[in-house]
Amino acid sequence: MRTKIHPHGRRAAILSAFLASAALLSGCSDGSKSEPVAEQKPNILFIVLDDFGLDQLTFYGYGGAAPPKTPNLAAIARAGVQFRNAWAMPTCTPTRASYFTGRYPSVTNVLNAVVSTDLANSEISPYEVTVPKLLRTQGYVSALIGKMHLTGSDLGTAANLPYGHQTMWKLGWDYFDGYLDGAPYPIDTRAGRTTVEEGTYKCGFVPNTTMDAENGADEGACYFATGACETLARGGDIVTPGRTCMERGGIFDPGASCQAKVPDYIDFTAQNGYYTGEFIQSWADGRTNKIPVSDPSARGYRTTMETDRAIAWAKQQSGDKPWMMSVGYSAIHAPLQLPPLSLISETTPGRNDLLPCSPASDFEGAPGITKVTDLVEAHLITNLMVEAMDREIGRLLVELGLATWNEDGSLNYQPEKTNTMVVVMGDNGTYVNSVKFTEPGKFDPVRSKGSAYQTGVAVPLLVAGPLVKDPGREVEHQVSAPDLYRLFAEIAGADVEGNIPAYRPVDARPMLAYLTDPGQGPIRELNFAEVGTNFTNPSTDITPQPCVVEAANVCFTIFPNKELCSDQSGVWYGANSGLAGVPEEGYMHCGQVNSYLMSKGEEPVLVFADSEKAASDGKYKLVRVNRKTYSIDTEHPENSEYLRNENTDELYRIEMSVPNPTLDREGSAIAIGSPTITDPLDPEAQAAYLKLKAELDERDEVASYYYNYDTVHCPGDGNRDGVVDQQDLDNWAELSQLNKYEGVAQSSWYDFNHDGKTDDADRAIIQNNLGKTCKLVAAG
16 A cells, blocks of 8 residues: 655745755854855765664664674764664665665566676666656756666676666766676785785785784785885884785785886786775766776775765865765675774774684684684674774765864764755665674574565664754654655655656655654555566576575575685585585586585575565564475485475564564564465464565565566567557667677667567567557556
C-alpha cells in the first residue's frame, strides 16, 4: 500500500520559511538592518559509507567490545537526526542505484553489485530521471566524487559501459571525479617492485626489520611517480620507512640509495589497495579524462584523495547556484589495509601494532588458529580505517566552511548556521570479518553484507542541516534507501510527480517531515530490501569460480580469480587453487565444493542465495530465500550437478534496541516454511506473516515481470516508457554505434536478446513490435 505523499504546499511552505530565515541570517551585520538578498536553496552534501553497518557505531549504542573512534560522525548525529531503522539493500550497486532513481532493484534490474561480466541491462538506465536530473529543474549543479559503483568498468573491452567515460555525465552529473570500479584493487604484495615474489609484503609496504627480519628494511630509497627520490631511514617519526614511503605515494627500494633514473623494476603501474586510485573525470560539456595509477595525483591514501577532490570541486562553485555533491568513500570495503598513521590518534589501540604486517601473524596449516588470527587482524585494521575516514569527514566539513575545529580537536558543527544539508548513509551492512559480534550489539557476521538479514541491511542514516528542527533526536520509524530520492527532491523543492511518469511511479516515500516535525508519525508502512542475480553476459570469456568465505560459512561464484577471493578473506576453489585434491582447473559451482568438503569429512557450507527479499513492519520480519540445490557426489565431486532452485520463507521478530538488538539470527525464526509457512502461529504473528507474505508475493511478481520485460513482456521498449516507437529506433541507432568490439556495439539497454551485443537483431525486435503498448507494473 502506497503511503499518501505530503502535499506539495506544505513542503513549499517549509522551504519558504527556511529560505526567508536564511536570507535574514546571511544579511545581518553589526546589528544594522539587513539588506534583502536572493533566496538560495540549500546545498546538499551526500556522504556514502562503504560496507558500513550499525554494528560499528557507539553513538547508536553498539560498536562491540572494541569499537572504532567516530567523533565526527557522532557530532553530525548530535547536530541532526539519527534514524534507527534505516535499511539499505544487501549489496552496494542496488542500494546506490536506489538512492538516485528512487526505485527498488527489481524494477531496474540492478540486482547485485555490477561486475565486468554483467550486461548493461543490470545498470542504471540513462532514461531514468536520476536525482541530478531532477534537481537540475531547480537550478542545482551536481558532482559525484569517489566510489559510487553504478556502472560497469573499462576493464578489457568495457563490455557493459556503452557511454564509456561519459557515463556519469549521461546519468545526469555535471562533474564526476571517481572510480568506475566497485572497490580498491587487491593489495600489491610486491610493494611496487617487479623483482619481488607476490605474497612477500602482505600489507603492501616493506616492513621494518622488527616486523620481518628476513624481508624488512630500516632504510632505503623512496621513489615517486614524478621521478623524484628521497632517502628514508628508521628514526624519529619514521618507524617503518617502507610504510612512510607508501603513505607519501612512493615506492620503497629497501637498502638502496637514490639513483638519477628510477630503476626499471619500480612499477608505478601496479595498483596497491587503498594507496592507488585510477580516477575517471567527466564534465558538463561531455569532456572526459582518465588519470592512470602512474600519475602522481592518483597515488596516496584513497580516503584522503576522495576528500581532497570533494573539497576542490565545492570550492570552485561560484555560489550563484545551489549544488549537490555526492561523496562515496571506499572505506571500509575490502581489502583491509592500514591507513596512514597521521589519521590515527596516538591513543588508538593497534595504531602502533606491528603484528598485522609481520610473518609472525601467519599460521598456515593450523586449523582454527588462522581463522582467529585473521579475525583479530580484520577488526584491528577495520577500526583504524573507520577512524581515518571519520577524521577525513571532519576535515571535509571544516574545509567546506560547514564546521570548525575546537581547541581540543573536536568538531564544532552548528548546521543551523549553514546553508547545507548533510546526509550520511551506509550502502549495506558490514562485511563478515569486520562485523562487531560482541556486546554491545552482538551483530551476526554469518548474516552480514550480501544477505537480507538485519546485519546485512541495517545501516546508519544521519541527516543534519538548517531544515532540522530540534536536532539531537532519533527517529524510530522505518525508512529505506530509495526514500533518499524523495528527501533530496523535497530539500531542493523539486516536483517528483511532475517529472516522473504517472504510469511508472517511484518506490520512494517522503522523508522531509521527519526533519521538520519531531512528532511526525510513521510514513512508510513496510520496509523492504532485496538482492538478486544480475544479467550475465554470455559473450564474456571470463568464468567466475567458487570462493568460500569460512567466517560466513558460505560459497559463491562471483569472482573470476583467486586474488579477488583472497581479498574477501575467502578460500579459492577455482583454477590453481593449490588445495589438495582440487583439480588444477578448479571447480565450477558450489555443489562440487560441498561434495569435496564432505569427502574429507567436513561440513558443507551454505550456497549463496540467487535472491533474497525481506519485508518488515518494524516488529516482524519475513525473509524469503531462493537458492540453488545440487547433488552430492563424495567419490567424484566434479560430478555434482545442479538440481533445482528452492524458496524458503523465514519469519522473525526484530527490534533494533540498545545495547543488544533482537536480530534475525540462525535458529531464531518463529517459523520456517518451504516454500511458505504453514505451521500455526499466534494471531498477531499470523496477521503479520500474511501481510508480509503478500508484500513479498507482490514483489516477486514485479521482479519476474521486469526480469522478463525485454524478452517476453515488452521487447523493443528499451527506454521503459511503455510503448515501442520511433524513439526506441532512434535510441538503438545511437547505441549501436557506441562501444564497438570487433565492429559490433557491445551490451546496452537495447540489447533485447541479452547476447551482449547491440546489433541488427535488436533493431529487428523493435521493428517487429512497433506500436505495441505495454503495462509498467509497480507494487503497492
